[in-house]
Amino acid sequence: MLIKVKFFASLRDDFGKEAVCEVDQNSRVEDLFHKMKIPKDLTKIVLVNGKSIEGNMDYLLSDGDTISIFPPIGGG
């Protein structure tokens, strides 16, 4: 299945803005990270379709999901 992956802030230096990644059925966020070689310690916020997975890397992906990945960010 195809997953759209969006990267933000400093992650764009290594991964670009956006990518489409093909993963097996029943893949978890963890699997996608592994496949794309995204270092977990550089990421802080992971959203799947705009919803935070709240650190749950076992979250099951579905075909057509958009996943947004952010490094630690702050502001106000």
Next chain:
Amino acid sequence: MAEKYLILGTGASGLSAVRTIKKIKPSSDIYAAFSDDHPYSRMLIPYYLTSEITGEKLYDRNEKFLNDLGVKLLPGRKATKLFADTKRVEFDNGEIIGYDKLLIATGSVPVVPERWSSFERVVSLWDYHDVERFKGRLGSADEIVIIGSGFIGMIFANALYKIGKKITIIEKLDTVLPKMLPETAALMFREQLMNNGVTLVTGDAITEIDEKSDKITISTENGKEITGDMAVIAVGIKPNIDFLKSSGITIKDAIIVDKQLKTNDESIYAAGDIAECPALRENGNAIYPTWPAAVEHGEVAGSNMAGEKRDYLGGLLYNSVTFGTISAASFGRWNDTDAEIVRWKDPAKGRFIQFCIKNDIIIGASLLGDNDRIGIIKGLIGQGKKIAGDFLKNPSAFANEFLLSNYFAGNAYKG
């Protein structure tokens, strides 16, 4: 055999020349002749007068400095004649000393009208002996009259003010510090002097001094009679070069030198108050009788004497003087009448800044008040670059202008 250098005078120029020669040629053979018993910095006399420094401190350092460098000291000798063709100098004790390279750095002497020179209570405070004599009487003297409000008059006024004397200053011209301050600033300075209890008599000249056993009375052209316990004469100085008459050295107001501080004689250099050297980025020569200029002269002359060619940037008159908590400083041609003038003042804070600008280049400045990083003004005038920033709008930001013109090559604001 090592070259033999003879230095006449151990003031700012003499000392810095010696230092420079020794740096370039450590084994050089240097003789330094001077008229006092010890070599000392005249700049320090006011501080010696107020006992802020001791007598030892006044001359020990210079003496030690020269001794450590292996300079042969010739104290108590006044040059009386120069034989340039045979490279010898005659001194008042009859001694004659030869040289390979000669530096004339004999400085200035005060102008004291002949008729008052023998007065007990009228002094010039020029040398150590004057000060010693004066110090003996200071205890019983409360009211001191300073004649002349130039740099020298002001530093002695300040010294005596610091030790609690009542000061009266008489100035022939209409304003104080006439060579450092334009009228507006001079009036501000004057007001501050008066706020500090100084009595000022300006636009009036002395006609006579009457010395009684314990008092002096000074009469002026405007008919004033000013009394005091003592008077300090500070009406001017002149180059100490009488001994050069008929020596063949070219002299106008002082000794004419080129960019290397060399006289018309290949072996003879002159530095400090007695050198009439090329002006900074201007035609003609002039005298720059201030301490820091003398230091630079000594370095340039010393370097050339030791065989390392170095051109002087050019004469720049700059000076700084303080009275109590009031400071004044001037740099270069702050009073050029052809130049554009940028001025800022705040009388309430006692601050004043004036810059003279010609063809977009800063050529002079005059300031009142303490200004951080004030030396940058010398840098600005010396570098002669066109103004780069918003300096004209805010001349107090001279340091910003300096950095801007150097770091960003002057085009910072061109967008």
Next chain:
Amino acid sequence: MKSLRVDISKCTACKQCELACSWHLTGQFNPAKSAIKAFVFDAIARYVPYACFQCDEAWCMNSCPISAISVDVKTKAKIVDKNSCVGCKVCTIACPFGTISFDSVTGKVYKCDLCDGDPSCVTVCPTDAILYKDVDTASTPKMSEWALRLTDAYSIKEANL
């Protein structure tokens, strides 16, 4: 020999250097009495830490009539002996870089003394805009090199050029 180096692209004008320097010199936080200053040029978004270059033939040192300024053997910094300084201000007008100033409170002059070889401005700089490095090893330009294109006027001679 080490010297102060600046990378002006890194300076954010936070003034931590001024705070540290003034603490070192006066025992208080007082940027007005700091020997280093981060100049701010807003219109071009440039911020420039600026302090004494410790030049070899130092104007301040050579012009001091009471030899109150000397060369530190270890760092080659020109340091002011506060006991000797009489506050005549000659050095402040003689230094064309303006990196020695008069403090009207103490009646003495003050300047960068390289903190005995451990400059506090360098320690506190959060962006490494100010470094204290050897000539041979550092690619960051020396403070003097940034400021000094004064070749026609004041040729600066540094102890460690």
Next chain:
Amino acid sequence: MSNSYTDKLLRVNLSEGTVKTEKINRDWQKEFIGGRGLATKYLISETDSKTDPLGKENKLIFVTGPLTGTSAPTGARYMVVTKSPLTGTIACSNSGGYFGSELKFAGYDMIIFEGASDKPVYLSIYNDDVVIKDAAAIWGKGVWETEDILKSVEGDSDSRVAAIGPAGENKVLFSCIVNEKHRAAGRSGVGAVMGSKKLKAIVVRGTKGIGVSNPERFFEDINKSKEILREAPVTGQALPAYGTAVLVNVMNEYGGLPSYNFRSSQFANAEKISGETIADTRLVANKACFACTIACGRVTKLPDNASEKYIVSTSSRNWKDAGGGPEYENIWAMAPLCGIDDIDALIKANWLCNDLGMDPISYGATLACAMELYENGAIDEKTAGMNLNFGNAEALVKMVYDTGHRSGFGDYLAEGSYRLSKRFSHPEFFMGVKKQEFPAYDPRAVQGIGLAYATNNRGADHLRAYTIASEIMGIPEKTDPAETEGKAALTKLFQDATGVVDSSGLCIFCTFAIGLPEIVPMINSAAGSDYSVDDALKIGERIWNMEHLYNLSAGILGAEDTLPKRILEGKIAEGPTKGMVNKLDKMLPEYYQLRGWDDNAVPSKEKIEELGLG
């Protein structure tokens, strides 16, 4: 004994034209630390809460904290405390830059302005030399030109200037006080109060030192904090690299970036005005506030071809110079909220807000409200003077100028969106609380921030309890933004802790890395105090309740602790947060209970006594 307080305040009576120096009340200092707490105590003690904010009975207080001017990281802040003309509540607006520390170096913790001048004046401070001077020559000028002129007039490029622009002079209800051209005490209209007093600016230069009580411990404490700030990803890398603007994409992805006056919670073109885009295309430098090791401040430059676009004539503005910002809140209010995606128009509008002295959040939000009124036909083109459709970048730039000068339709905008929406008969288009406009987080998507907005003592605002840190960024611990449980406690804790930070003189952004266990020791070793973290939280609670009591006595009651209907009932139509509303009713009672307040938000006698506010 030396400590980091100067222990002095300046009392400037603008009616009488007098300046007095007074000792700070030591008891109050101990009870409130300094800054926001201390100044609020003074204001409450010296003024009537029902006073007209723009009348001469209102006072305007500039205050610093014990860490302002020290090398404690982010110790730059000063605050302006007064009664707000926008909200009628207590106002405390907080700014960085160099002004606050300079005031300390001049020897003052605080300035109290009272009365009002007949003619424009500015206050000149040079250490002990404090003079009220004529401001005729700078009245009417923009903040930037005012600063340049005053530095030139005062003859010191190290002078620091805090000034109002035309917006403050014209009493625009959300005008601010700007220092160093780009830092502002931004919200609640403190600039209008300054304008009502005919006080154009304060120019200050100080050359005195600030000591600390226990230097050895102080340096240990601050070095520890600096280390944490350096190592923490947010303060060590993220804020320096992208500033606050990095949040544009974050909130948008979340579905919490309100757009089109809160009609939507995402913005299709967010990327065009995002922190990443700014960093890649417009950013020229980071600029720090005094003593700040983070340097989140952005300095941007317009491309050459952009400088001619949407030109409005303003003072001496050189569009080719670099300028500050834009920061996240400003970007949001003036771009997504108005449906605008033109980055250069945004930068211009932001600069103009700074130059005219106006809060870009309230300005942008008010314009968005006007756009909704326009699209609903409540305002026509004739009234507005131009088309005000969402997305009109030209209107964004032009209306800043008109609002600051109260010219044409700008005169209506200058009243803020609460009054604007009422004037044009659609009060439901006002998106804010207690007459102040919302900041940049959709309270439907993020529950806790909704409670923070509703209960905030100065109206809708994110800076009194930035629950976003927890709900979005996971600082100090991640909570679910969709969840209401625990948000009452979170909000209260953040509100109380923020009171401490604001009173210390530190910037709230340091709390992305350090907390009270680090901050309180710094206060103690600098100020010579011996607060525990619990003591500090108690002080924070005392400040909160003091401000709240002021509002109650001013007639701003618990009923106003609420959110607009669109937030409480109008479900988000699309995107990841589709269907969400803010469930304030699930949080507010618990919040009151935790506060020790009754259902009408009135503190119990016990609470008042416990806090020493009797």
